[in-house]
């Protein structure tokens with residue numbers, strides 16, 4: 334027996350009220366429940382991250398938002414869909430108050446697609462419903478998202494980050510078309526379905 | 530029986546087990562987040578461990594795709610709104626500008642207030658915009674025979690000076706800001722011009738003109754339209770829509786104008802150009 338103390342936490346448990354073994358059993362059950370919940374949650378995050386490619390694009394690339402139109406990757410003539418030598422598609426877009434440029438892009442179905450976007454002014458958002466594509470488009474940085482479309486069709490992509498008084502009118506289309514509509518493009522050719 | 534309590538007691542195994550579990554969870558989380566998920570790339574090979582960690586921490590930068598072959602370079606203008614450009618514009622000398630402006634009055638009117646639908650009013654236009662348009666005319670990014678020749682004759686400093694002069698004239702364009710959005714201007718507004726100016730047409734991707742041209746918000750490079758000649762506004766909208774004028778940065782005006790019908794262009798030109806906007810705003 335320890336010295337009796339005035340601190341109730343330091344006093345022995347009143348034997349016989351709740352047996353210590355019962356307390357230990359309950360605590361153990363709770364620990365198992367909590368650890369299982371944690372494990373399930375981590376598993377869900379990892380599984381969706383790997384299976385559906387749902388994780389933040391982690392590369393950091395910087396660009397000057399004020400001079401996008403003068404030189405470099407995001408000049409007007411380089412926007413749209415490029416077919417890479419390996420057959421994959423790279424789509425380059427500029428988000429600007431209050432449009433994505435080009436305002437309609439075409440990609441082949443069942444083909445690896447890489448979206449590369451940047452903003453010329455404020456933070457915009459890029460989201461394709463029912464896909465893993467969902468990213469913020471931050472001025473000064475290039476956002477890169479990879480995906481693959483399993484079905485042909487048209488996706489509407491709204492800007493989902495309030496960007497100013499014209500935000501509600503800022504949306505664009507992604508048209509997923511049969512591969513045959515992308516014949517052998519020259520590597521430096523760019524296509525889009527925007528009206529020119 | 531006394532209990533040994535406290536997080537650092539060593540004769541009881543549970544605190545130690547607790548600490549180790551937390552440490553293990555942190556380590557597992559770091560491995561999962563930085564290496565397993567961080568290295569995963571859809572449609573691409575897995576990243577190496579160090580590359581994945583560096584990228585997740587944001588200390589590596591990729592510039593690969595920028596060097597890929599590109600179509601022939603096409604730029605809308607030579608001007609970008611950088612600090613250097615703004616400083617050059619701010620260095621405009623009004624006195625010398627007034628002298629340069631003697632060459633403009635024949636077309637753009639006394640003190641830049643145009644008397645003809647062919648020529649835009651310059652009085653009250655933002656100096657940066659006048660400067661940019663003059664540079665575009667000089668560089669052939671915007672075409673209009675006489676203006677191309679005149680702009681080529683001006684030096685860069687002349688352009689900044691004359692821009693500063695016209696920007697300071699009154700009785701031309703209304704200041705771009707100064708009014709707030711007013712109630713009752715919704716997508717259900719019956720008048721097509723008011724609707725386009727203050728609500729736009731989201732279904733067609735048309736933002737409200739007022740979000741860039743005032744009176745409620747502004748955008749670098751977008752001039753005030755209130756008080757501009759309506760015929761000029763309508764002609765510019767048609768030029769943007771047909772791709773005859775392509776000097777807008779990031780296609781901001783072309784994208785909008787392509788969606789407008791000729792009737793809408795006319796209505797909005799009359800609405801802004803006749804100066805109806807300020808009077809209407811005052812009335813509400």
Ligand SMILES: [Cu+2]
Pocket residue numbers: 429430431456457458492493494495496500503
């Ligand atoms: Cu936006």
